[in-house]
Amino acid sequence: MNRTLTDRLILALVVVAAFVWMMPMLWVLTLSLKPNEELVRSTNGIIPWPRTLEHFATLLRVSLTPRWLLNSVVVALGMTAATLLLSSLAGYAFARIDFPGRRAVFLLVMAGLMVPEQAILVPLHAMFADWELHNTYFSLIAPRLAGPMGVFLMTQFFKAVPRELEEAAELDNAGRFKIFWSVMLPLSRPALTTLGIFTFLFAWNDFLWPVVTATQPEMYTLSVGLGSLQGNFAMSEGLGFLMASAVFASAPMLILYIVFQRYIVQGIAITGGK
Template identity: 65%
Template structure:
């Protein structure tokens, strides 16, 4: 057997080992998820005796029915959709415009401003809760969708990611458009934005995921029940469900809150993979 054939065989064996290890980690990651879904489909009187088992036997949808009987749950879901969608769209607009400006435009104090943006990555969001709360309280904007959305729009990581992406785009594409008398805004809108679709999709998904799962700021800003997001709302009724309905209802609420995010990921996963691949090769 030649040396080349031996090395090729070792490479295939190594790839198979890596694949098996990754499959093992994936299974370990899925076990708690499967366990939560199964418990949400079991009657609570069964779960009182034992929570073991990965088959929903006996099977019931009563836990989900009890959850939907809470009249405010659909309203909480709508609030989360509004806040997460608005935050995602505004973040993409701000991050793409700021990233393009830092990557392509020259203006006084550019480096200093960019350093300040990067410095924002080191500031914990909890550190600015008191100023934010005071500011929105003085404006009388608590318990509104604006107050739930605006504090998360200007995210430094989004500006940084879009800046790095636009820097990697060849300048020749813009120069060719400028020779055709295209304005800076036209170049950005018709050339740079379409090229950045994978990066925008990835940033948008992570922003939506963060907005959907955000708990602390909505808990601080939304004090009226009708303005709760789904995370705050389900958290507020978990104690009652645990006492009156049982563990199955809590698991049903966890599944209910995570379904929209899973669906969005499944729809846009090809763009996420493409964005990560482009980012790793640049």
Template identity: 85%
Template sequence: MKRTFGDHLILALLIAAACVWMLPMLWVLAMALKPNAMLVQSTSGVLPWPHTFEHFAALMRVSLTPRWLLNSLLVAVGMTALTLVLSSLAGYAFARIAFPGRRAVFLLVMAGLMIPEQAVLVPLHAMFAGWNLHSTYFSLIAPRLAVPMGVFLMTQFFKAVPRELEEAAELDNAGRLKVFWSVMLPLSRPALTTLGIFTFLYAWNDFLWPVVTAAQPEMYTLSVGLGSLQGNFAMSEGLGFLMASAVFASAPMLIIYAVFQRYIVQGIAMTGGK
């Protein structure tokens, strides 16, 4: 289909908006690659010349940075996998299984969207302190597994799947679990990918709960660990070190989003069912 002048104008405006949106990221990257001697004189410009990787090398020389990176990967991957399991099971139950009180339970789950995480911070801290589970991977992962938005996303997706597909499987004597595993889960790949990406990014960026539960530096996630460096050490290393830490922490998120962005669009489009 031939594009009109209006289509070209909209495309040009979107490209311009994208360039403006990317300028701060390019500026941060440029400062991360500039020597501190240049940054002392001026922080303007997005062309890092002359450039240096010393700030990134200094960041990796911090003894616990690799451990913090490993902690973030373990927490993000574990939280993502468990969230996908729980949300898909709950979403399928709400969408397809007519059990007593289904509507009331679903509304109760959705009510969790209205409760800010700060409101349950003190009870969570007291609970895990009573169990003596602070500074463990369990304490970093478990409180974030209750994801009402994930349940809602999977429920809406399963509602949009034609019932005829399930009925065809049931005619072949497939049980409820078999239908879920062999029919519904393969069809829900776009929604699962979308939920997985959002969960991973949330887990990677999470700061409030990890800074509460991770009392030992060895259990810091990357966001908490790099935040702890933005004191005397960062001041001694200069502005370039701070920008390098920001690039180091955000690079995995940008890569994941760039690779899986089409699945996000598909997943959101396919969850608009009745």
């Protein structure tokens, strides 16, 4: 009985905390659906009345917004796919292949976590400028592929997989790559899903490097493009337009989390318990 009461109290606290956490998002959505005339008078309340979609229509009328959305999708998907491939290969090598200097190389990779992004921004910019690669998808994706956290996550996951599975595959004359591709990779789906979602989220919201390497409006990502619109349209279009921009940029991430939340929780639980 006491345990049931405790569980109900915990559930109630979680519901309250979730509601408090969602309030800012509901408020932003409300403001994006209110006419500017109403927003001038008051920004209170979470029920939009009267309602309008004019702010979203104005956002989509901006000619380059669909291109920015396409750029973000290409960059996020490309970065996610490449990160999953590189991190899983490196993680498997560190976890299962006993090569000379493995520990030293792993520590060197992990040292990348201690290097702040701002410290390498100038040399990175100069390098891509010398190669004349700015304003390309390659320049938007490539610098973000050096992901020590992804390598660490996959290494920890592969270390926890029983070696008996590999030994059984070796008895069937499976080579190293076939063991990785046919045995280890399917088992790592929860960890890969978690890493993929967080990588996609990071790529979608990334602002600092894209604003440096993308100097032509046609190559802006959605975060950079909407940021430029805030400066150009904020005074003329009002608060509702800014809130519509925020909703437009964050909606894909919210949908992604809702669809894959089971895998996120499962992946964190599995990798965190090893």
